[in-house]
Amino acid sequence: MDWNQVTHGLLAALGIGLLIGAVRERQHGTTRTLQAGVRTHALLALMGAVAMLLGLPAFLVALLAAAALAWTSYRISAADDPGLTGEITMLTTVLLGGLALEQPALAAALGVVVAILLWAKAPLARLSREVITDQEVRDALLLAACALVVLPMLPSEAVDPWGVLVPYKLWQIVVLVMGTGMLGHVALRAVGARWGLPVAGFFSGFASSTASVAGFGRSSRAAPALVPPSASAALLANLASLLLFAAVIGTTSPALLRASAWPLLAGALVLLGFAALGLRHVPDEAVPETSTAKAFQLQHALMIAVAIAAVLLVSEGLRQLFGQAGALVGATVAALGELHAAAASIASLTTSGGLELAQARWGVIALLASASLAKSVLAFLSGGARYGGIVSVGLGGMVVGAAAVAWLVG
Template sequence: MEGEAIFRALLAALGVGLLVGVVRERMHAAPALMAGTRTHALVGLLGCVAWMLGSGVFIAALLAVAVLTGLAYGFTAREDPGLTGEIALLLTALLGGLAARDAALAAALGVLMAILLQAKVPMQKLSREWISEKELQDALMLGAAALVVMPLLSRSPVDPWGAVSPLMVWRIGVLVMAVGMLGHVAQRLFGARWGLSIAGFFAGFASSTAAVSSMGQRARVEPAHTGACAAAALLANLASLLLFVAVVGAVSPDLLQTAAGTLVGAGLALLGVVALLWRRAQGVQTQAAAPTGRAFQLSQALWIAALIAGVSLLAAWLGARYGSAGVLASTMLVALAEVHAAAVGVAQMAASGVVPLEVAHWGVLGVLASSSLAKSALAFASGGARYGVLVTGGLLALVAGGVLGRLW
């Protein structure tokens, strides 16, 4: 190693040790404190120097630290039976060795370790008081679905047209569950009125369909928050419309310019309905509240995924069987399941000259209408009559605003 690299490594190892040592020393009284600022700093330097001297020396140094840590634990176990301090000291030695290879990574991990040590009390409250048993079960189910099951699924399509794969179907289900969890957490933090609106808007950039479904589930479980849930679902559609504009503009700028009035009218009309619903939701409790239902329903998430997969299969079959006419029809069907994929299809047809800009302009309006129809039906199915009426009213306003913008 060059002189400058050696200096950076030693400095990173020393910084990690000092930072972790300060946190440990501030959080524990002297009788129960096994290692403080000086000890962690020295152990960090020890790990770095030992690594520079060779792997054998580093292993011997690490074993020595482990033995001394074990002996010290025998003296402090009565006052502090936990193993956090012992693990932190061993990790300081390891990060000291890592600093000799990658000083930036070692420093970043050291900061992360210090944050985890400092967050002892909030994390204990989170695990023991704030999270209910049902919420923990939902979080574990979502984590298993996203991190265990999804990586094992195949990307290869299962149909002759290449439209649907097991990974795609499962990903949609996971997305519905994730949106439900996001809304649940936001409601806990900010209350029904603000929390659901924030969660709905940002969920719309991922999937407004999933947002409509998950907010409908919440409205069914908590009828008092139906208006706030409907406003959140429509905000998700507003976010989806913004992404729709970006997608069309990226594929066909000419089509975006032609359809600007339609898209602006649709957005303004939808925003007006959201503002009306949000104002009516002023009576809803705005303090952070503990939702009584589950964050999501696994069966409904899988049902939505299967429905979208079925629509995608039908659209692919129509496109393969009926040519260009089938492509246009299938685009409208695709919009029932995924509005942005349909937007790409219309914009590509306009950009390649398959259809004139005026026809593509009506196609944009047709995609918005088709998507609104599907989400209205989904709103009634997931959230009941009142939620369905409110969401459908907002989506009808979106389509009407688009028609007025088109005619204007």
């Protein structure tokens, strides 16, 4: 028997019990409902550790004894406090005390997590009852089902004769779009209206930067003072789209993402710089109508996946007929309408060997130029000359910066 390990485990168990007991004491020490405080939880943790030291049968007896005590405590306090948190905590303390004897570091970490959960009772209750809406709960459950239920069931092998349609990878992109939309929605709710304009712009770009450019353009027409910050928000939406663009490439072809990393970083920095110019004086008006009550649009994510599948098939067909040049032309034309689908096409062809890495990197720049051209035209049509000029200059700077760096790195 290693007495150093035993001593370490007993000290860890004692610390866990004292920590959990202190939190319980702070929260309920002045009420009549507290049945287990600092001393009780410290003793429960030590009981679990000592029982584990004596063997598994002794530990089971100790756990049953703690369960009996918890039941007695609940019967006494049920009238004033019908919750089961205190009783569950008593059993958890015994379990962590037993675990501390075998794995003290893991037990201590879990003890801290338990203490945080106990301390955060009021914030968590407010979050679940007041902050989070029913729609957001439904969105979170839908995202969890897509990521944890549907994704593992999909085949990871190509299902078409050309080997370009992999259901697992396509659904990964769906989950990626939905997840980024959820994160953006949470961030927008957290910062409030003062910084809602740039935050709404950035995170709406994960859903659709094209729609964001049009939405901010329409809102800027009604409020001329909002033209510069609206244009900056549109550029931030394209920055988010660029990040998603990189994520789609990396999901399909990590090698192409590594080869394009510096050009993409240069383009992102240029976008960020132009966006910062218009955010120096952000008015306190409400957030434009670019954010919705829903955290993400499942239909939009599915449409992206369908578009990606279609572009993959078309690009592979053009490659079969005309070689690498045909594949690049097809993807570039597709980028006028859907940048991320075109990105998946280029990355997939690179992975399968249909495109050389150097050509694919310039293909990435061509996709950015094609998408930027379409969005610039949309900006002029939706927001007028001033708004369209700012947006087009920012997008053009992104393309020039990315192309310059791509040429420099060879």
